[in-house]
Amino acid sequence: MAFESIPGVGEKTADALAELDDPETALQQGDVLTLMDAPGISEGRAAAIARGAIRQRHDDPGGLLATDQARELYDSVLELLQERAVTTYAKKRLETLYPATQGSRIEEVRATVDNALTREPTPELRAALADVAPLDTPSGLRVRERCLATTDAERYAAAREAIPELSAEVVDDGHDIEELARSYSTVIVLDEAFAGGDFSGDVRVQPDALESPEDVVPERLLAFFAENRETLLAAVRVHEASELEPPLDCDALTESLSRVDEDGTIVGDEELERLATAVDDLDAAVGTAESVANDHLRAAIKERDVTIEGQDFLSLVEQGARVDSLLARELDDAFDAALQKAHDHLTESLALTDHEAELAEHIFGGEPTFPVSRRDDAVSRLNTELTSARDRRSTKLKADLADDLAALKTPAEELVRNALELDVELAIAAFARDFDCTMPEFVGDAVDEDVADDGADDDGDTDSSEDAASTPGFVIEGGRSPILDVDFEAVEPVDYSVEGVTLLSGVNSGGKTSLLDLVGLIVIAAQMGLPVPAEAVQLSRFSELHYYAKSQGTLDAGAFESTLQDFGDLVAGADGRLVLVDELESITEPGASAKLIAGILEALDRQETAAVFVSHLAREIREAAAIDVAVDGIEAVGLVDGELEVNRSPVKEHLARSTPELIVEKLAADEDGDFYDSLLAKF
Numbered sequence: 001m002a003f004e005s006i007p008g009v010g011e012k013t014a015d016a017l018a019e020l021d022d023p024e025t026a027l028q029q030g031d032v033l034t035l036m037d038a039p040g041i042s043e044g045r046a047a048a049i050a051r052g053a054i055r056q057r058h059d060d061p062g063g064l065l066a067t068d069q070a071r072e073l074y075d076s077v078l079e080l081l082q083e084r085a086v087t088t089y090a091k092k093r094l095e096t097l098y099p100a101t102q103g104s105r106i107e108e109v110r111a112t113v114d115n116a117l118t119r120e121p122t123p124e125l126r127a128a129l130a131d132v133a134p135l136d137t138p139s140g141l142r143v144r145e146r147c148l149a150t151t152d153a154e155r156y157a158a159a160r161e162a163i164p165e166l167s168a169e170v171v172d173d174g175h176d177i178e179e180l181a182r183s184y185s186t187v188i189v190l191d192e193a194f195a196g197g198d199f200s201g202d203v204r205v206q207p208d209a210l211e212s213p214e215d216v217v218p219e220r221l222l223a224f225f226a227e228n229r230e231t232l233l234a235a236v237r238v239h240e241a242s243e244l245e246p247p248l249d250c251d252a253l254t255e256s257l258s259r260v261d262e263d264g265t266i267v268g269d270e271e272l273e274r275l276a277t278a279v280d281d282l283d284a285a286v287g288t289a290e291s292v293a294n295d296h297l298r299a300a301i302k303e304r305d306v307t308i309e310g311q312d313f314l315s316l317v318e319q320g321a322r323v324d325s326l327l328a329r330e331l332d333d334a335f336d337a338a339l340q341k342a343h344d345h346l347t348e349s350l351a352l353t354d355h356e357a358e359l360a361e362h363i364f365g366g367e368p369t370f371p372v373s374r375r376d377d378a379v380s381r382l383n384t385e386l387t388s389a390r391d392r393r394s395t396k397l398k399a400d401l402a403d404d405l406a407a408l409k410t411p412a413e414e415l416v417r418n419a420l421e422l423d424v425e426l427a428i429a430a431f432a433r434d435f436d437c438t439m440p441e442f443v444g445d446a447v448d449e450d451v452a453d454d455g456a457d458d459d460g461d462t463d464s465s466e467d468a469a470s471t472p473g474f475v476i477e478g479g480r481s482p483i484l485d486v487d488f489e490a491v492e493p494v495d496y497s498v499e500g501v502t503l504l505s506g507v508n509s510g511g512k513t514s515l516l517d518l519v520g521l522i523v524i525a526a527q528m529g530l531p532v533p534a535e536a537v538q539l540s541r542f543s544e545l546h547y548y549a550k551s552q553g554t555l556d557a558g559a560f561e562s563t564l565q566d567f568g569d570l571v572a573g574a575d576g577r578l579v580l581v582d583e584l585e586s587i588t589e590p591g592a593s594a595k596l597i598a599g600i601l602e603a604l605d606r607q608e609t610a611a612v613f614v615s616h617l618a619r620e621i622r623e624a625a626a627i628d629v630a631v632d633g634i635e636a637v638g639l640v641d642g643e644l645e646v647n648r649s650p651v652k653e654h655l656a657r658s659t660p661e662l663i664v665e666k667l668a669a670d671e672d673g674d675f676y677d678s679l680l681a682k683f
């Protein structure tokens, strides 16, 4: 894949991506966590690259978020989703959901969302997900009891490369191999020339060993399962707690995982445990056996009356004869019994087999002596025997387990990926439930039909081909903003629809800004492919969203000029945009503002654009405009305890009375005198 063709990917990033094991799959799946493993690729960059790859796949120019406020709204949607995901993987993966302008991308996400909405985010499922993470590839594994040997320098280099877990040794001849066999339990010889050679020790001539490293180092596979055991078991629990169909036999995986501990050691095999304990305890057991023998002998000597004949005594004194000879004669039985006890102790405490017990017999033996002492060479022989039996057993068990696990590796990877992807879906499902969402309907858009017909968007060109002349707009029924400063339960549903260019008037704190936020948020979520917080929504697929928040006070000349230039660019831009502007009048004095806004609305009206301009100067703007500008209004329905009670849904074609007008009206009704009546007449 030519990574540099992905939007936003230059030569350096392309090189970094190429270092990954399988960058194509990571890009295809939007796997941000894997992309982050590429050298020098930060989290934000990885998400941007994944989005770039998706855009490329859909030939999507992107760019819906045309202003800072639009981008902030997108961040809010993303945050609402991310805080509903359990795993870091899902949180990152959600970042690949961007507001698309290409119908095929929106449809692609909507297909996933359809599935997601059937999911039930239960507490057990979330608890199990907490322990799932992308699988690790173990590194730095060393196996010390096996080595590779070759006479060939090139093969030696290849061996180090292919099987870094084992030592590789260059040998000259069979003698060197014999030497190695003394230090390693197993020597794997890579040269055909040694086939049929007669070696002592476990020497295997395997010229093709480098072609199947997993057979030579079953530990590699075991380390993979051992290191990822918690994640794998959690992924099994996720499948059990959900309706996901596992790609493998979960019981078989759990059983196999119980045969290896977290550092890759085989567990649960009695014979291996016996041998391992025997190796570990051998020295201590020999020491104890010595004591057992000596205690017995000491007691026997103490009890015995020894009569030394004169002749013996003389030879002891004159010839320096050793007491041992006397001991042998006088205490032969006791000595034999002591040795037997020592041997029995060793055999029993180390649970030795008959063959091992035979070797152990040599540890205490020979001429009678007191105290009894071990024969180190015999201990060492038994040690060697036990160690190599242990290693042989362990290697065989590892190979057997690796055989069982080999077939499970690919499905196990799928098991974990499914669990992680489920987390993405559950986050979307939770978002939809928490905010009473519904799937929006795109109108004037041929994509839906195309996809429904043949499952693919054939040309990606979906611009309002059904109804090319239709004016862009939206219809929101029962929309409730999830980003208001009140609890979602307390958010009043709002109905609002706009086609073309509209002014939105209304009382202070009537909810005009919140409504712009809601419209922007619904459009963004809809074009991300997500469900939206409303009872029903129909909308055009917009090419750009320009959202301008209310400015904090009058702008100085420079800032004013650049804002006007922004609008200059805006009115010269492409069709199919949605423009949301909040109280633009606050950038300069009211008289000038009304004229400016009127001019901008006239220009936008000439295009295929939808626009909502919130303004307290609706009447003045209308008067200044050469076209008939639509005005909607958020109306106060009364004053309750000095607070205005409002109908949050704008009334169409209605210039709402302003807060000052309502207050004056109230005073005119409540107070005596003409002053308030004359003020009221001014409105």
Ligand SMILES: Nc1ncnc2c1ncn2[C@@H]1O[C@H](COP(=O)(O)OP(=O)(O)OP(=O)(O)O)[C@@H](O)[C@H]1O
Pocket: 484, 485, 486, 490, 491, 492, 493, 494, 506, 507, 508, 509, 510, 511, 512, 513, 514, 515, 648
């Ligand atoms: N749909 C709604 N449901 C419940 N409360 C709402 C809703 N819309 C707005 N509010 C409440 O009203 C407050 C004021 O809303 P908002 O700032 O949107 O009004 P505004 O009309 O833009 O005011 P101003 O004209 O002063 O700028 C919000 O902070 C929120 O607490």
